[in-house]
Amino acid sequence: MSFLLPCPNSLLWVLSRHIKLQPFNNGNSFKTFFHALWWLLLGIIAVSPPVHCSIFKIGLLGPWDCDPFFSKAFPHAAARLAVERISKDPSLDLGQRLDYVVLQEDCETSRALVRFIDFGKFSSAFVGPLNPGFCEVATLLGENWNKTIFSWTCINYKLDSTTHHPAFARTLPSPTQVLFTVMKYFNWAHVGIIASNQDVWMDTANKLASALRNEGLPVGIVTAMGKGEKGIEDTWNKIKKVGGIKIILLCMHSVLIGGEEQATLLTKAQEMGLTDGRYVLIPYDTLLYSLPYQNNSFYALDNDTKLQEAYDAVLTITLESGNRSFYDAFREAKENGEIARELEATQVSPLFGTIYDAIYFMAMAINSARKKGAWVSGVNITEHTKNVSFPGFSQWVETDSCGKWLSNYVVLDTDGHGSQLFPTHLLDMSLDDVRSLGQDIHFPSGAPPKADCSCWFDPDVLCTGGIEPTIMILGAMLVFALVLCAVGLAYLIRHSILNSQLFRGPNKIILTLDDLIFINPELHKKRLTLDSLTDANSVAAETRSQKSPTRSFSLKSTAATHETSNVALYEGDWVWLKKFETGAIHHLRQSSTSILRKMKDLRHENVNLFLGFFSDCGIFAIVTEYCSRGSLEDLLRNEDMKLDWMFKSSLLMDLIKGIRYLHHRDFAHGRLKSRNCVVDGRFVLKITDYGYNELLEAQKCPYIQPPPEELLWTAPELLRDPDTRRKGTFKGDIYSFAIILQEVVVRGPPYCTSDLSAEEIIKKVKKPPPLCRPNIAPEMAPLECIQVMKQCWGEAPERRPTFEEVFHKFKTINKGKKTNIIDSMLRMLEQYSSNLEDLIRERTEELEIEKQKTEKLLSQMLPPSVAEALKTGGTVEPEYFDQVTIYFSDIVGFTTISALSEPIEVVDLLNDLYTLFDAVIGNHDVYKVETIGDAYMVASGLPKRNGNKHAAEIANMALDILSSVGTFKMRHMPDIPLRIRIGLHTGPCVAGVVGLTMPRYCLFGDTVNTASRMESTGLPYRIHVSQSTVDTLRTLNEGYEIVPRGKTELKGKGVEDTYWLVGKKGFLKPLPKPPEIKPGHNWSGMLTRKLKFVLRNTKRTLTKAAFKELGSMKETEMSIEEEEI
Known part of the structure; x- marks a missing residue:
């Protein structure tokens, strides 16, 4: 805080105001002495200079540098004038020296707020900000710092609340x-x-x-x-x-x-x-x-x-x-010397006066706070802005009892x-x-x-733009009436449509004798023949016009009517009728139709499909799909049906999924038992008889107490409350499921392991203890299944699990596998089919890979265009190339090396060398023609023409090959350097495929022979180049370094000028140094002696044949090396 100690004058005032002397009892003389000492102390304090006086600094906050109009307010001059006049005002006792600092707001609101946070340490209070965009945030920060904020630009009406913003005050009316x-x-x-x-x-x-x-x-x-x-x-x-x-x-x-x-x-x-x-x-x-x-x-x-x-x-x-x-006020201050004389009034923005008034207003509030003995802080300064009056810069300023300015x-x-x-x-x-x-x-x-x-200016009236309230009310009432009429009309139309849908249309619900053909119930045990169905349909057609309760037909001498049969044909499919007791329903109430529609909307593979409601001849029945396997009870009692755990688990999962679906649709079954679960021909269990109790309730049928045998599946809380028993509950269905689970596990009726009668069991279930439940041997089902069963038939309904929980527990018991029998068989077939498809796909992929390998090999042996022509069975015509460059190279002393090596070593040598060459030629636009022994033949400019670049491609390749050979080592003779001779020649040639069996792409012409002669007359580690190749290279002007060799005799060509290619400008790879061979030297004999020397040092054992071969080599080496390739 900037207010630390009061000035001496104010300290004197505080002491004289607040310190009271207590008289002593030991005499007036001591009292007089003490008073004298006291006034002496006050005098010393009064005359001491105010060097320790604290400073109250006001931060004048605004975007002064953002545009010239704010700077024309001259905030420095306005603040200085206000502070000087305040310091001279004898009526003001601030207790500290007032000072100011001009603070620059950033021109952008977001940055201005960030900068304001940094200004908190510079000031004791703030006048500003001028940007309303962050006034409220600045005020909250001021409250946190306990520093008041005076502003005339803040617009938010919430700032006028001293409760929410006690440190904020306006310096002008809002x-x-x-x-x-x-x-x-x-x-x-x-x-x-x-x-x-x-x-x-x-x-x-x-x-x-x-x-x-x-x-x-x-x-x-x-x-x-x-x-x-x-x-x-x-x-x-x-x-x-x-x-x-x-x-x-x-x-x-x-x-x-x-x-x-x-x-x-x-x-x-x-x-x-x-x-x-x-x-x-x-x-x-x-x-x-x-x-x-x-x-x-x-x-x-x-x-x-x-x-x-x-x-x-x-x-x-x-x-x-x-x-x-x-x-006028500005000129007066200027004349009094309070403002610089060079500053004209017309050059100053009137905002000057507003700044002056704000600072003076804050000084008046500080003075008021001090007079009332309050500490000079943010909230206290704001509280003492009430009932203040002072001379403003150009008008008199007053505030009311709330601190609100009364300026006009x-x-x-x-x-x-x-x-x-x-x-x-x-x-x-x-x-x-x-x-x-x-x-x-x-x-x-x-x-x-x-x-x-x-009305816009009346806070108690909702204004609509000038419309009279009476007209508004009448209009609203009219709109409301129209809406009511529309809703009523829509309801009537919908009611009419729904009623019409009950009796006709593809989704009709109410069925009559015109819709059903009753058949003998015993037909569910055998298949109907085509003749039987034909007879039934014909008889039904004949009697359709007769509306008689006794209507029936003869099916192979077996009669069936709506009174005697529960099985019928509906749209060609068998259906089952769940009939109501005679006299229970006299007519269908409107409330029942909504239940029937709700039942019609149910669609699930484990919920028996509701097809309609039969109402004719005084008989009322629920019509559902007919399931040929009968009820679950029938299936369990059929001893010929083998039921393993997978089969049982499949039936139970179907039951769980069906009841879970009904519960999700807000359907409590209320009558769940094994005879209300039916099984279709695919061994899929489906739940039926849902909605039966709701219809009885909607029809207000009297409750008939069922026999004890029918109540064995009923939960104890429902047995105690007959009213709830008919409606059914979700927790009651869980209990019923547990009893059905017992039936499935033991393949017997409920409580089959107990000797008690059904009536005694019901009494014990209704009034525990002891708790009466079926006894199940642990080995009859998985332990987890028995635990679920016991949880489901728990006495407290709220402790029973939901069907959602039961479903997940059974999935865990079955380890997530599907347990439906037909689905399992289909899944096996699908898996077999999928495996077969995968096998075919794999074989096809392998064939495709092999095909690609074959095509790749063929393209490596022949040019791609030639290979494609041969694959299609076409013929390849010879092609003439007017300019190509051909490369030949061989190994110097290859005959000697072969004689001193095993055959497998020779093969390894050539394989290693040609693999190296193949890697090099891959970087150049050249075509490898063939290899014969140690001879390596490459051409450029064919089969794909490349202009006159063929000579450069071959020359570059030759340099790369020569460089790579310089570091090549023979595996079996690592100490013997391998030297090659290279010959290049440029000229025309013809290319074509020769033969149908193992076809080869061959080159023909004098150019091939000349290139061969250039190689055979060359020297080790040298690239021998003909005149035509040199001419082509020089026309390219790529900096090839060519040295004349002189006149060279070429077999069959006579004497011609030839050259050595020794490098290229920019080619930095090292080239092996050619051996120095003077004219007349037998460099072949030198190689033979070198080989003998090395082999002697390595103590290699030579056969007699090898030594004999070496002996004759001196005479034959030169002739062998000069053989035509």
């Missing part, structure tokens, strides 16, 4: 309240707002719109001012599209203090004919200061006729300053042709009243815009 008072006086409710693009003005516009809407006023549009002339025109077009607007608030700097944006906006409005009186334009910023209007001609209106005409549609609202204007405002208007503004109305903010000053407002059209309904 701008929203001022605007609301004027709008209420003129009955102008519909508002539009245009704002400058700066954040401070856009946030002002949005907050202002929210505040006016909170007052109940319709704000039609809030828009930013467009850029450029086209943008401003678009802005006005947006305003025009919103109907009913009376007032347009301009959130930007007023044109009267030099605001160029407002001047441009008004001029464009005048050009568009929008200043004809349809709108009243009100500048917002003039509400925040006292505009010097007294006897003042505004320069902006003097020199611009268009703007002068446009401003006739503007009403200016500003602080009333009486006979002493802002300019005036409405200013032009006379239609001048540049002066005249006061027309006075706003008394103490009474929220507007009084005319005798000067009429000059409206451009001669009359004000049409007034809106006064």
Whole structure:
């Protein structure tokens, strides 16, 4: 905190005010001495210099550098003037030295808030911010810091609540309240707002719109001012599209203090004919200061006729300053030397006075707090802004008992042709009243815009835009009546449609004798023959016209009627009729039809499908699908049917899924037992008799006590309550399921292991203890299944599991496997089919892979185009190539190496070497023709032509091969360097495929022979190049290094000039150094001696044949090496 110790004068005041001396009992002399000492101490304190006086620093917060109009308020000068006058005011005792600091808000709201957080350590209190966008957050931070915030721009009405924001105070009346008072006086409710693009003005516009809407006023549009002339025109077009607007608030700097944006906006409005009186334009910023209007001609209106005409549609609202204007007050301060003399009043924004008044107001609040003995802090300063009065910069300032400013405002208007503004109305903010000053407002059209309904300004009335409440009520009643009629009509139509659907249509519910053909019940034990069905249909057709209770037909001498049979044919399918007791139902009630529709909507594979309700000849029955396997009870009693656990588990899972579905559809069965579970031909269990009890309830049938044998599946709580027994419950169905589970496990009736009668069992179940339940041997079912069964027949209904829980437990028991028998068989077939498909797919993929391998091998042996032609069975025509370059190379001394090596070693040598060559040629545009022994033949320019690049491709490849051979080692003779000879020649040739068995792509022509001669007459580690190849390389001009060899005799060609290719510019790979061989040297004999030397050192054993071969090599080596390839 910045207020640490009071100044000496204030300390003297505190001591003299608060310290009281207590008299001593030991005499007046001591008392007199003590008083003298006391006043001496006070004198010392009084004359001591105020070097330890604390400072109360006010932070003046605003976007002063964001545009020139804020900086024209000269916040430094205004704050300095206020602080100086406060320090000289003898009526103010602040207890500390008052100081100020000007703080710069960021121009962007988000950054301004971040910066404000950093300002907390610079000030003891704040005047500002000027941006309403973060006023509320700044106030909350001020409360947290215990620092008060005085502001005149904050618009949020919540800030006026001292309960929620005790550290905030306004230094002017609320701008929203001022605007609301004027709008209420003129009955102008519909508002539009245009704002400058700066954040401070856009946030002002949005907050202002929210505040006016909170007052109940319709704000039609809030828009930013467009850029450029086209943008401003678009802005006005947006305003025009919103109907009913009376007032347009301009959130930007007023044109009267030099605001160029407002001047441009008004001029464009005048050009568009929008200043004809349809709108009243009100500048917002003039509400925040006292505009010097007294006897003042505004320069902006003097020199611009268009703007002068446009401003006739503007009403200016500003602080009333009486006979002493802002300019007068400023000049007076200047004359007194309180303001720099070079500063003219017309250069200063009237916001100067607002800043001055805010700082002086805070000083008055601090003084009031100190006078009342309160500590000078954020909340205390705000609390002492009540009933304050002081001389403002240009007018007298007062606040009421709530701290609300009582400053008055005036409405200013032009006379239609001048540049002066005249006061027309006075706003008394103490009474929220507007009084005319005798000067009429000059409206451009001669009359004000049409007034809106006064209900907009009545907080107790919901306004609808001027419609009379009586008309609104009548309209609402009419609409309500129409809605009721529509609902009633829709109900009648729907009721009629539903009733018609009961008796006809594809989904009809009520069935009669015309819909069913009754058959002998014994037919469910055998199949109907085609003849039988034909006879039945023919008889039914003959008797369909007869409406008689005794109607029947003969089916192979077996009679069946609706009275004697429960089985019938419906739409060609067998159906079962669950008949009601005779006399139980006399007619179908309306409430029953809704139950029947609900039953009709049930669709599940484990719920027996409800097909309709039979009602004819006094017989009423539920019609469902016929299941040929009978009930679950029948299946369990059939000893010929073998039931293993998988079979039983399948039936139980079907039962669980069916009841779970009914419970999800809010259907409690209430009659669940094994004879109400039927099994179809696919051994799928389905639940039937659902909805039977609901129909009895809907028909209000009397309750008939069933025999004890029928109650063995009923839960104990239902046995005790007959009323609930008929309706059934979800927990009661769980109990019934447990008894059925016992039946399935032991394949016997309920309580079959007990010797008690059914009547005795029911009595014990109704009145435990002891708890009466079936006894199950542990080995008859999985332990988990028995545990589930015991949980389901628990005595307390709330402790029984739900069917959802039972379903998941049974899935765990079955380990997630499907247990339906038919599904299991189908699943096996599907798995077999799937495996077969996978096997076929794998074989097909393998064949495709092998095909790709074959094609790849073929493409490696022959050119792709040739290979494709041969695969299709076509013939390959020979092709002439006018320019190709052919490469030949062989191994120097290969005959000697072969003689000194095992055959497998020779194969390994050639394989290693040619694998190396193959890797090299893969990087060049060349085609490998063939290999014969140690000879390696490559060509470029065929089978794919490449212009004259063939010589360069072969030359580059030859250099790469020679470089790679320099580091090549023979596996069995690593110490012997492998040397090769390379020959290159360029010329024409013919290529074609020779033979049908093992076809080969061969080259023909003199070029091939010449290239071979270039290789055979070459030297180790040398690339021997012919004249034609040299010429081609030189035309490419790629920097090949070629050295003349001189005249060379070529067999069959005579003597020709040949050359050595020794490198290329930019080729950095190392090349092996050729051996120095002088003319006449036998380099073949030198190689033989080298081999003998190495072998002797390695102590290699040679056979006699090998030595004999070596002996004859000296004479034959040269001839062998010069053999034609």
